[in-house]
Amino acid sequence: MSAIEFYFDFSSPYGYLASTQIDDIAARYGRTVEWCPYLVGTAMKATGHQPMVNTPMFRDYVLVDVPRFARLLGVPFKLADSFPLVATAASRAYYWLQGQDPERAHAFAKAAYHAFFGEGKDISKVDELQAVGDSCGTDGKRLAEAARDQAVKDLFKQKNDAALAKGVFGSPYILVDGEPFWGADRLYQVEKWLETGGW
Amino acid sequence: MSAIEFYFDFSSPYGYLASTQIDDIAARYGRTVEWCPYLVGTAMKATGHQPMVNTPMFRDYVLVDVPRFARLLGVPFKLADSFPLVATAASRAYYWLQGQDPERAHAFAKAAYHAFFGEGKDISKVDELQAVGDSCGTDGKRLAEAARDQAVKDLFKQKNDAALAKGVFGSPYILVDGEPFWGADRLYQVEKWLETGGW
Numbered sequence: 001m002s003a004i005e006f007y008f009d010f011s012s013p014y015g016y017l018a019s020t021q022i023d024d025i026a027a028r029y030g031r032t033v034e035w036c037p038y039l040v041g042t043a044m045k046a047t048g049h050q051p052m053v054n055t056p057m058f059r060d061y062v063l064v065d066v067p068r069f070a071r072l073l074g075v076p077f078k079l080a081d082s083f084p085l086v087a088t089a090a091s092r093a094y095y096w097l098q099g100q101d102p103e104r105a106h107a108f109a110k111a112a113y114h115a116f117f118g119e120g121k122d123i124s125k126v127d128e129l130q131a132v133g134d135s136c137g138t139d140g141k142r143l144a145e146a147a148r149d150q151a152v153k154d155l156f157k158q159k160n161d162a163a164l165a166k167g168v169f170g171s172p173y174i175l176v177d178g179e180p181f182w183g184a185d186r187l188y189q190v191e192k193w194l195e196t197g198g199w
Numbered sequence: 200m201s202a203i204e205f206y207f208d209f210s211s212p213y214g215y216l217a218s219t220q221i222d223d224i225a226a227r228y229g230r231t232v233e234w235c236p237y238l239v240g241t242a243m244k245a246t247g248h249q250p251m252v253n254t255p256m257f258r259d260y261v262l263v264d265v266p267r268f269a270r271l272l273g274v275p276f277k278l279a280d281s282f283p284l285v286a287t288a289a290s291r292a293y294y295w296l297q298g299q300d301p302e303r304a305h306a307f308a309k310a311a312y313h314a315f316f317g318e319g320k321d322i323s324k325v326d327e328l329q330a331v332g333d334s335c336g337t338d339g340k341r342l343a344e345a346a347r348d349q350a351v352k353d354l355f356k357q358k359n360d361a362a363l364a365k366g367v368f369g370s371p372y373i374l375v376d377g378e379p380f381w382g383a384d385r386l387y388q389v390e391k392w393l394e395t396g397g398w
Contacts, residue, residue, distance in 0.1 A: 043256065057242065057368040061381055071398050072388065169256040182260055185384040189271065199270050 003034040004190075005175040007163055010037055010087030010109075012171035013066040013077075014184040016117040019110065020075045021187050022174070029194040035109045037091040042160045043169040054084075069184065078120035085116075085124040089147045092156045093129060096146035097138060099155075107136045108143075202233040203389075204374040206362055209236055209286030209308075211370035212265040212276075213383040215316040218309065219274045220386055221373070228393040234308045236290040241359045242368035253283075268383065277319035284315075284323040288346045291355045292328060295345035296337060298354075306335045307342075 004026050008015030019035075026033045063079075070077035090112045098105035112132050115121040121128045126144050133140030146152055166175070170182045174190055179198065181190050192199070203225050207214030218234075225232045262278075269276035289311045297304035311331050314320040320327045325343050332339030345351055365374070369381045373389055378397065380389050391398070 057366055060366055061368070061379055064379065065381070068398070069388075072391070167256055167259055169260070180260055180263065182264070183382075183384060185382060185388070188387060189268075189384070192271070199267070 001031060002177065003032045005036055006033050007036045007038055007168045007171065007173040007175075009040040009171040010090045010112060010116060010123065011084045012040060013062070013079075013083075013117055014069075015171040016077075016113045017066070017069055017073060017075070018172035018174070018184040018187060019113050020073060021184075022172070022190075025187060025191050025194070028191070031194065035094075035106055036159065036163065037087070037094050037109065038160045038163040038168065039087065039091065040169070040171045041086070043164055076114075076118040078118065080116055080120040080122055082122035082124060083116075085122065087124065088156070089126075089129055089144070090116075090123050090132075091159075092147040092149075092152045093133065093143050095155050095159060096149070096152045097133075097143060101138070104136055104138055108133060108138065111136050200230060201376065202231045204235055205232050206235045206237055206367045206370065206372040206374070208239040208370040209289045209311060209315065209322065210283045211239060212261070212278075212282075212316055213268075214370035215276075215312045216265070216268055216272060216274070216383040217371035217373070217386060218312050219272060221371070221389075224386060224390050224393070227390070230393065234293075234305055235358065235362065236286070236293050236308065237359045237362040237367065238286065238290065239368070239370045240285070241363055275313075275317040277317065279315055279319040279321055281321035281323060282315075284321065286323065287355070288325075288328055288343070289315075289322050289331075290358075291346040291348075291351045292332065292342050294354050294358060295348070295351045296332075296342060300337070303335055303337055307332065307337065310335050 004022070006018070006022050008019060022033050066079075067077050094105055094109050094112070097108050112123050112129075115128065115132050116123045123129055123132060129147065130140035130144045133143035167180065172182075172184055174181045174186070176190060176193050179193060181193070203221070205217070205221050207218060221232050265278075266276050293304055293308050293311070296307050311322050311328075314327065314331050315322045322328055322331060328346065329339035329343045332342035366379065371381075371383055373380045373385070375389060375392050378392060380392070
């Protein structure tokens with residue numbers, strides 16, 4: 001069976017929450033997960049939506065809801081001063097590393113999310129990105145440099161375009177054998193789908 | 200303990216899905232539910248959001264997701280030709296009836312939601328609204344007339360303003376002792392909150 005496709009934006013708190021669960025959920029059903037960072041902003045240009053944190057009323061809700069959801073899941077959460085950020089550098093670094101070593105890229109994605117939302121570090125800064133890379137046993141300096149390579153920029157643009165072409169517009173947005181599930185609060189439905197094969 | 204506040208728009212499919220569950224969830228914890236129809240459009244003027252069904256990509260998702268969610272819950276779903284509609288008449292009728300007979304108003308709200316999303320009937324039309332009223336043992340003709348009374352219009356405007364003042368912006372939007380939960384996919388968190396008293 002094909003891998004579960006896990007689309008997320010490194011700047012999305014709900015993507016972070018889902019990222020702490022998705023591998024375990026998949027593993028319970030013998031499935032793997034392909035982590036696919038992209039920029040939700042790309043989809044927002046198509047949908048006309050605004051980030052919830054920039055929207056009156058939604059913002060107040062999100063600031064209550066995300067920490068509460070993190071407590072329910074038992075995962076650390078600390079909102080960075082730099083939130084929201086444009087997660088281009090981390091995403092490009094991820095795809096560069098994926099080309100070298102997919103398993104390490106996976107570890108990097110988890111570590112980058114943890115650094116930003118678990119510890120409140122600004123992963124849009126070169127030194128923090130480098131530190132995350134180093135913590136995963138890759139060459140952080142090389143990783144941070146790679147994020148500025150034109151070829152890597154082009155690759156990430158292709159990844160964004162491909163996500164958009166699949167109709168992906170949110171974070172997290174999960175495809176299970178083509179079946180779409182949007183939102184961290186749908187993880188129980190993702191699990192049910194894996195368990196039952198659909199309903 | 201105070202009633203759980205269940206805010207919804209009669210034109211919202213996710214509000215409908217939640218409406219089929221919320222009373223049972225509350226009853227399991229000895230709680231009652233105050234049903235509070237309002238117009239999400241009122242909040243959208245404040246938030247700048249658009250209905251998902253009018254938004255590219257979101258629309259495609261919703262048309263997959265809502266029937267799938269209904270199947271998971273085992274509740275009927277039929278998208279009306281008249282969807283989306285402006286649910287002013289049904290909402291006004293509800294508040295008028297609530298002033299006469301709160302239990303019957305509750306039954307009316309359930310029946311109106313079922314007529315629109317379970318059977319695909321256009322509840323913005325006077326004859327359908329009247330039929331829903333009749334099916335609940337009230338005088339449907341009187342109910343449909345009441346929805347056009349100026350006093351009832353004013354009352355509904357107050358209800359909308361009050362929802363907005365509480366920060367309500369979605370459908371469903373559920374307040375459990377002041378704690379907000381947005382979305383039909385949060386019902387499991389509402390239940391957990393009732394079970395544990397919060398976390």
